[in-house]
Amino acid sequence: MLDEALFQALAEVYDPELRKPITELGMVESAQVQGSLAQVSILLTIEGCPLRSTIETEVRQAALGLDGIEQVEVSVGFMSPEQRSALRSSLGHTKTNPFAVKESLTRVFAVVSGKGGVGKSSMTANLAAAFAAQGLSVGIVDADVHGFSIPGLMGITQPPTRMDDMILPPVVEVPSSASPVSDGTAETHGFVKVISIGMFIEGNQPVAWRGPMLHRALEQFLTDVHFGDLDVLLLDLPPGTGDIAISMAQLLPHAELLLVSTPQHAAVEVAERAGTLSLQTEQKVAGVIENMAAMRMPDGSLLEIFGSGGGEQLSDRLTDTLEYEVPLLGSIPLETNVRTGGDEGMPIVWGAPETEAAQTISHIAEELAHRGRGLAGRPLPLNFS
Numbered sequence: 001m002l003d004e005a006l007f008q009a010l011a012e013v014y015d016p017e018l019r020k021p022i023t024e025l026g027m028v029e030s031a032q033v034q035g036s037l038a039q040v041s042i043l044l045t046i047e048g049c050p051l052r053s054t055i056e057t058e059v060r061q062a063a064l065g066l067d068g069i070e071q072v073e074v075s076v077g078f079m080s081p082e083q084r085s086a087l088r089s090s091l092g093h094t095k096t097n098p099f100a101v102k103e104s105l106t107r108v109f110a111v112v113s114g115k116g117g118v119g120k121s122s123m124t125a126n127l128a129a130a131f132a133a134q135g136l137s138v139g140i141v142d143a144d145v146h147g148f149s150i151p152g153l154m155g156i157t158q159p160p161t162r163m164d165d166m167i168l169p170p171v172v173e174v175p176s177s178a179s180p181v182s183d184g185t186a187e188t189h190g191f192v193k194v195i196s197i198g199m200f201i202e203g204n205q206p207v208a209w210r211g212p213m214l215h216r217a218l219e220q221f222l223t224d225v226h227f228g229d230l231d232v233l234l235l236d237l238p239p240g241t242g243d244i245a246i247s248m249a250q251l252l253p254h255a256e257l258l259l260v261s262t263p264q265h266a267a268v269e270v271a272e273r274a275g276t277l278s279l280q281t282e283q284k285v286a287g288v289i290e291n292m293a294a295m296r297m298p299d300g301s302l303l304e305i306f307g308s309g310g311g312e313q314l315s316d317r318l319t320d321t322l323e324y325e326v327p328l329l330g331s332i333p334l335e336t337n338v339r340t341g342g343d344e345g346m347p348i349v350w351g352a353p354e355t356e357a358a359q360t361i362s363h364i365a366e367e368l369a370h371r372g373r374g375l376a377g378r379p380l381p382l383n384f385s
């Protein structure tokens with residue numbers, strides 16, 4: 001039984017993981033009004049759904065927003081396997097990799113580095129935060145098997161939800177204070193969905209996987225995880241040119257590479273190797289991000305802990321080798337805020353947007369979003385037959 005006005009009010013309640021109104025997802029079993037009492041029966045996707053209290057609270061608030069409603073009773077049930085299966089088909093989840101198809105509208109960026117510790121994961125988290133602050137729908141696949149850190153950097157503690165053979169990734173929304181483009185509705189509010197190898201490992205165990213297992217894990221992330229429609233997908237890969245970089249190229253041939261390096265000249269050579277791998281994989285290098293550049297001291301002077309000029313040098317060398325322009329997208333200074341934001345699970349782009357590091361990263365995200373894919377480095381569909 002459905003009361004039309006109450007049902008309409010419940011259409012304002014979004015499932016936090018699926019990012020759609022609960023009324024569209026078949027989650028409202030009944031909605032009735034008797035005098036000043038609203039009675040709503042909702043069906044959650046799975047028992048033990050971690051978002052139960054969030055959804056219940058929002059249902060209550062939506063019903064109380066109706067004229068004349070003073071009391072709300074919410075009863076909670078769970079979908080049957082048939083209802084879940086109907087929901088999966090309505091979401092179009094087909095257990096195929098949606099990002100590999102040519103028609104996919106999602107921009108895919110693989111964030112890579114020659115060596116570890118240069119801030120690749122911090123850049124991935126902050127770029128995702130910056131894209132989301134522009135109102136975009138963003139996903140991150142944290143495939144840095146040996147150093148998975150994205151959930152911590154994004155402040156995510158809840159696990160993914162398993163819905164039979166479909167996995168729903170945890171979501172973080174842009175805080176309202178960092179969401180200039182949002183008018184407050186769920187449709188305009190950017191978000192970041194995250195899936196990480198770390199979410200499938202017990203405790204703090206090391207991951208001793210060989211190439212084929214890594215390939216399978218990445219493939220499963222792309223096929224079993226339901227990201228929904230994304231504007232941007234970012235991948236955090238392990239440093240270097242190992243197995244997973246090759247798997248990524250096979251599974252995501254349209255991914256563009258973002259190469260992170262420090263300004264140190266000695267680091268350029270090793271970063272260049274990661275960039276030139278793109279010649280073999282036929283992927284495009286979208287640009288270089290120099291991280292850990294000169295730190296501004298309290299007296300205003302600059303301290304070049306890792307030297308200077310490496311980003312520029314890397315961009316020049318790759319432009320020569322790859323024979324298309326590989327721009328230096330920006331140079332992010334060493335700033336304590338970057339580290340503390342990471343430790344607190346609040347990317348500086350959201351938590352301290354006024355800092356130079358945050359502004360540079362936001363600028364890079366804006367430029368990437370507006371620049372379009374371009375054709376350089378991508379095989380042209382020529383037919384010589």
Ligand SMILES: Nc1ncnc2c1ncn2[C@@H]1O[C@H](COP(=O)(O)OP(=O)(O)OP(=O)(O)O)[C@@H](O)[C@H]1O
Pocket residue numbers: 113115116117118119120121122123144147148149238239291292293332333334335336338339340342343357
């Ligand atoms: N611009 C910056 N200013 C200050 N600290 C930074 C900056 N960028 C990164 N860091 C810090 O440097 C450390 C390494 O960064 P991060 O984990 O992002 O590197 P990584 O390249 O992903 O490492 P790995 O691939 O080895 O896991 C972290 O403690 C991070 O907070």
